[in-house]
Amino acid sequence: MSCDLMRTALHGYLDGELDAARSAEFEHHLEGCRECAKALETEESLRSLLQRSSLCESAPVGLRKKIRAELDAATSFPIKQRIPVWRWAVVAASILLVASISWYAWPRPGTARNPDAPPFTAAELIDAHIRSLQPGHLTDVASTDQHTVKPWFNGKLDFAPPVKDFADDGFSLIGGRLDVLGGQNVAVLVYARRKHFINVFVLPTKDPDTPIHPPGLRQGYQWLHWRHQGMEYCAVSDVSVSDLHELAQLIYQ
Amino acid sequence: MSGFLPGRGSDVLDVDERARFEQLVLPHLDAAFNLARWLLKSREDSEDVTQEAMLRAYRFFRGFHGGDARAWLLQIVRNTCYTWLEKNRPVELMTEFDEELHPQPSISPESLAIAGDNRERLGRALETLPPRFREVLVLRELEGCSYKEIAAITAIPIGTVMSALARARQRLQRTLTQPPVQEANREL
Numbered sequence: 463m464s465c466d467l468m469r470t471a472l473h474g475y476l477d478g479e480l481d482a483a484r485s486a487e488f489e490h491h492l493e494g495c496r497e498c499a500k501a502l503e504t505e506e507s508l509r510s511l512l513q514r515s516s517l518c519e520s521a522p523v524g525l526r527k528k529i530r531a532e533l534d535a536a537t538s539f540p541i542k543q544r545i546p547v548w549r550w551a552v553v554a555a556s557i558l559l560v561a562s563i564s565w566y567a568w569p570r571p572g573t574a575r576n577p578d579a580p581p582f583t584a585a586e587l588i589d590a591h592i593r594s595l596q597p598g599h600l601t602d603v604a605s606t607d608q609h610t611v612k613p614w615f616n617g618k619l620d621f622a623p624p625v626k627d628f629a630d631d632g633f634s635l636i637g638g639r640l641d642v643l644g645g646q647n648v649a650v651l652v653y654a655r656r657k658h659f660i661n662v663f664v665l666p667t668k669d670p671d672t673p674i675h676p677p678g679l680r681q682g683y684q685w686l687h688w689r690h691q692g693m694e695y696c697a698v699s700d701v702s703v704s705d706l707h708e709l710a711q712l713i714y715q
Numbered sequence: 716m717s718g719f720l721p722g723r724g725s726d727v728l729d730v731d732e733r734a735r736f737e738q739l740v741l742p743h744l745d746a747a748f749n750l751a752r753w754l755l756k757s758r759e760d761s762e763d764v765t766q767e768a769m770l771r772a773y774r775f776f777r778g779f780h781g782g783d784a785r786a787w788l789l790q791i792v793r794n795t796c797y798t799w800l801e802k803n804r805p806v807e808l809m810t811e812f813d814e815e816l817h818p819q820p821s822i823s824p825e826s827l828a829i830a831g832d833n834r835e836r837l838g839r840a841l842e843t844l845p846p847r848f849r850e851v852l853v854l855r856e857l858e859g860c861s862y863k864e865i866a867a868i869t870a871i872p873i874g875t876v877m878s879a880l881a882r883a884r885q886r887l888q889r890t891l892t893q894p895p896v897q898e899a900n901r902e903l
Contacts (some may be wrong), residue, residue, distance in 0.1 A: 522758070
């Protein structure tokens with residue numbers, strides 16, 4: 463006969479959905495019930511299979527665009543903007559002007575207008591992130607073992623990126639790859655947070671350490687940038703800023 | 716209808732609402748697509764249905780008064796998927812959900828790990844589950860939804876989310892560890 467608790471409480475416990483009292487009660491039960499202890503182990507094994515198997519599928523790149531176009535059709539724009547065509551041209555020109563100013567405001571390598579900014583553009587960063595999410599592009603070396611990922615970079619780069627797994631904190635290392643950012647070869651560490659992927663771009667720098675800068679946002683992706691002990695880091699993902707910040711702090715330590 | 720401004724179609728939103736939608740709802744596009752993909756088992760169909768669901772969400776957006784935008788969107792995606800399934804693949808929805816929980820044949824964590832250590836096999840096993848089992852697993856394990864969110868999205872009472880997950884997990888384990896021949900028969 464299977465234990466009754468196996469059907470219910472075990473799952474609430476596994477999912478962290480029991481209140482403190484019931485959770486303690488179940489833990490007490492676990493000590494004496496071998497059946498439940500084993501079933502819990504099996505459920506945990508199933509969970510880790512599901513979470514590590516990258517079953518999550520991201521929306522195709524073109525879908526967001528198609529949807530935005532449909533939303534445009536279902537949006538009423540203010541009437542004053544509708545009238546003369548030349549006004550549209552003025553609006554378009556000023557948007558273009560603002561856009562190009564903000565585009566160039568992100569300093570390119572060498573211009574060093576802002577010494578705290580990374581040596582690549584936000585566009586390059588987000589492009590690299592999106593490219594990595596296409597099938598088969600995420601990792602060159604797929605491993606949850608930091609001792610496999612770290613040596614893999616040997617001989618492929620002229621620096622050794624620090625590699626750490628934070629599975630216990632909810633950020634599992636799932637691999638690494640080489641990428642090019644701002645014309646430079648960089649190491650990328652890939653972490654999984656639930657269904658989301660986080661790319662951490664790492665490259666050497668001679669600039670001094672910085673704190674973790676406030677998050678940047680582009681095309682729905684967030685990034686955090688910082689420098690620490692001769693390395694430049696940029697973590698990019700669609701996870702929440704707080705999750706991204708948590709990982710950044712773990713790496714920073 | 717009283718909430719709508721005169722002269723404007725009921726499903727047309729203004730630029731401010733559009734900006735709010737972009738900020739609150741659109742970031743959950745991947746989650747929406749993923750749920751559709753696992754409910755419909757096809758990327759192509761999911762693309763169409765996700766697009767339709769997003770547009771629907773946009774039209775209903777005035778009725779969304781804050782709260783969990785992801786759960787709100789996923790609920791619409793799920794309903795759109797079921798409507799699509801009813802129309803295009805009604806047979807798939809005929810499986811009884813309230814199946815008894817069978818006494819568990821003991822599956823060891825090790826044998827499960829071996830059986831499921833392959834994305835394709837795991838994905839196929841998930842796809843053979845009835846949609847109502849599949850969706851709770853996808854929401855919990857892939858999207859990390861809480862029981863409260865799962866209840867809101869799937870319209871099952873919060874008290875039964877736990878047992879629904881228990882049944883779904885048991886079915887998935889059975890499917891994974893049973894011999895492939897039986898697996899093929901199940902699909903017939």
